[in-house]
Structures are given as structure tokens and as C-alpha cells.
Amino acid sequence: MAKAEDSGAYKGSGKLRPEEMIYQEMLDAILDRRLEPGMKLVEEDLAKTFGVSRARIRATFLQLAHDKLINLVPNRGAFIAEPTINEAIEVFSARRMIEDGVARKVATSMTPERADQIRNHLAREHAAHHDGDHRAAIILSGEFHLLLARLTGNLVIEEFLERLILRSSLIIAMYESPQPVDCSHSEHDRLLDALLGGDPDVAAAEMSRHLDAIRDRLQLQRPKPGKTDFASIFGRTPRSEAS
């Protein structure tokens, strides 16, 4: 499916290191759910697919495992992560803890230029929604939060939040409700209003509400979705078929 092709065109000047390219490709596949949670990742298959050595794939695995996007099991291999309900709750709780602080800082250091930057981004979000581009909308929604993190001017926070947002994307892809009631763009509008207000407490409260809302829109009651769990799909216990 997602072979490496010849490529070299869409990545600009072609100076990009192949290792980052592979990481990015796998990332995209995970967030697109072309690679489903629980799926086994065989080193040699991937190596052949990308036309690199196993060692390179192994290094990429380490990176993905560090971001909690795959699980590395000794002697067994790599598997797409299957964030549990509890993990999902903890991730959004952690984000609230951090992004409250982000909102506070951004609210108290607002400038006209920064406000324009945010408005600019929101316009793109609205456009994606208008065009019905669900995938772009999800990505832009994440990048909105990343933009706020960047406005704090703190690279440490920015980098950590970037990873946490990626992890959130996997969680959302895994637990989102069948009919995506994705009204988060209007929540982002409200967030901008709060940030422009300049009151750190109000901004933090609005951020908390927003992140809780995202979490609450998820279908976090199912015991464990994903993978090829036919038993849950067909609502019966497995039995052997007649040969």
C-alpha cells in the first residue's frame, strides 16, 4: 500500500534525512489508522518497504516507542500502541495541567501580532471544516494547541506538548465516536476570546473546559477496541469453524 515509491518530489529539496522520513511516514500511517492499534510491525518487512536496513528500522522503533506510539516487547517485536482508557484519561489530564499554564502565559503576553497569528490559524481550521476535510481538521486542531505552546517561547514545553498531542491524536483516532461531532473549532474561537481578555484565570479555565470537552466526546466506555477482536465485533465468543 504505502510503499516508499521513488519519492523525492514531495519532500522539497530532497535534503531530508531518510531516517526522519521513515519516522514521519510511520507516524502518518499510525494517525491515519492505516496501521491499526495492536498491529505487529515486522522489522524486515518494513526494511524492505522503505528500502533500508533493519538497523534503521530498529532506531525508528526506539523513537516511536519513546513517544508511546508503539510498544516494544523484548524478543517479540513492535506493536502499534493500544492506549487504554486509563491512559487516555491521564493524557488529557496531563495536558490540562500543562496547557492551563500555557494559556495563562499566552493570555498575559498577548500582542497584536500574536493575536493575528492565532486568527490566521483559526481561519485555516474553519476552511478545512468547510471543505469537509476531516483529516486536515484533526491535524490543524492539534497544531492550534502547538501554536499556543510555541507562543510561550519555551522550547521545552513546546517539544513535550508536541509529543503529547501526537499521542492524543492516536487516542482520538482510536476512541472517537462513529459520528464525529467535531465542534472543537468553535471552542478554539472561544479560547481565543479568553486569551485576548488577558485574564490568566479565565484563560486557564477555558482551556480546562476545552480539553475536558475533547475527552468527554471520546467513547471511553468500550472495554478495548481495535485489533481484530472478532468476538467483540460479532458479539459472540470465538469457536472453531468446521473444516
Place this chain on the structure above:
Amino acid sequence: MAKAEDSGAYKGSGKLRPEEMIYQEMLDAILDRRLEPGMKLVEEDLAKTFGVSRARIRATFLQLAHDKLINLVPNRGAFIAEPTINEAIEVFSARRMIEDGVARKVATSMTPERADQIRNHLAREHAAHHDGDHRAAIILSGEFHLLLARLTGNLVIEEFLERLILRSSLIIAMYESPQPVDCSHSEHDRLLDALLGGDPDVAAAEMSRHLDAIRDRLQLQRPKPGKTDFASIFGRTPRSEAS
């Protein structure tokens, strides 16, 4: 100096995976400044020292680089990180942003058992100070913050803060003032009082003050210490010696 020896005694049951052992040993060496900032880490030397293959060392490097404790330069190798003054400031700023939230959460979820856990830890900190064990004091001081993170019950926060505290330890080791006025144990006492008070705002304010105090005790005015920067050590510009 820090050879692997035969070892096997101090790591308990001996079931510990060697990869984690190597990471831990290198970590200790970095925080002890047996490995100085800027120092080159040659793969083969380390491989022979620890009696493992270069591949294993390479994997360990990736982990350390992810924690920002070493720098990985393509085709050049690995170097002990030299956090800049700006990085130091950002790390403590990030910690304040996060640990304010931690303090808030701990203050509002305090129980007698948890209070005892904290008091228990403080007793160990005091003991280390009393014994003049500087190294133990620094480690325990970091673990105090980690304990609070653990009390939030959020593994995401705990793991991130663990890395940030390690990074802080490197920064402190690099920038601490010659005469270590390490009065942070009394600040931890005050922090406990604030947490017991139950007021989240008070607890957060006390945490902010404490982290700012640590930062302010650092000698963050020097342009760039570490390495073999003879020019700054001898206060003169380099010149060639007569052969």
C-alpha cells in the same frame, strides 16, 4: 576509572537487563561530572568498557539524546550535553509551569498517608544534609519533586518530570556556585506546610518561589563553562606556546 568491573552484586537479583544498567551507569557518570559537558563519547571505547557491542551503545545514545543529556551529531558522534544559560532558564520555567499544577493537585488531594510519605522523605533529606552527603542530598532533592509528581497519580506527568529533573541535575552540576549554599531542604519544609494548608493557589505560589530560588542560586552569568576552556579558566586569550 568507571569501569564496569564484574559487578552483579549491587543490582540486586541480577535480573536487570544490561541495557538499562548501561544507561544508568552513564547517567550516574554524567550527573557526577565524571563525564564533563562537551566530552566526546567514542562508541567503541564505551563498548569495550561495558563489554557489549557498539549497537547496544548506539541504542543507549539514542535514549540519552532523547533526554537531552547528550548531543548526537551526524557523522561526528555523541557529546555530553552543554546546556546553555537560555536552556537552563527554559527548563526551570517549564518546570514551574508544570509543577505549579502538581502542587495544586497534591494540595487538594492530601491525605494523612500522603503527608507521612512526604515527611518520611524529608527526614531522609535532612539526614543526608546532616551527614554532609552532598551527592545524596542533590539526588534526594530531585526525588522530592518526583514524589510530588507521583502523588498526582498521573504517570504521564511523572515520567516527563523525571526527565526534566534529570536535565535539571545536569544543569545544576554545571552551573552550581562554588560554595554550595544548598538550603533547599528548608524550602521543601515550607512547601510541605503549603501543601498541608490545602489552598491550591498558595501551594502553587510556594512551588514557583522554590523553583525560582533554585534557578537564582545558579551561576548563570558565565558565558559558557565546562569543557577544556582554558581561555576562561586562566582569564586570557589563547596563544601558541613555544616548541
Place this chain on the structure above:
DNA sequence: GCACGCAAAATTGTTAACAATATTATTGTC
């Protein structure tokens, strides 16, 4: 004496082969 360039050494990056482990298929037994 100093700068430049070239060659040698050291070091990292990569590949391929081998060993250890886990998974799957097969066979035999009840």
C-alpha cells in the same frame, strides 16, 4: 614560522551473516 593540501588513522554509518527466541505447523496419543 604559518597556511595549505594530501595521506594516514580513527570513528561513525551500514550491511550482512549468525545465534537465540518465539511462533506456527505437524505428528502422535488418548
Place this chain on the structure above:
DNA sequence: GACAATAATATTGTTAACAATTTTGCGTGC
């Protein structure tokens, strides 16, 4: 026909050798 033991296969873990790159040392010319 179901279950257990065993062999065959597939996959991961590890090692060693080779290629590419950088660093170092040396010599030459100015």
C-alpha cells in the same frame, strides 16, 4: 476430534566485517 509434544519456520537479538566520513599528522611551499 481434542490435546500435548515436537519439529519447522519466522522473527528478533547480536556480532563482526566493510564502507563512508571525519579527524589527525605530516610535508611542502610561501
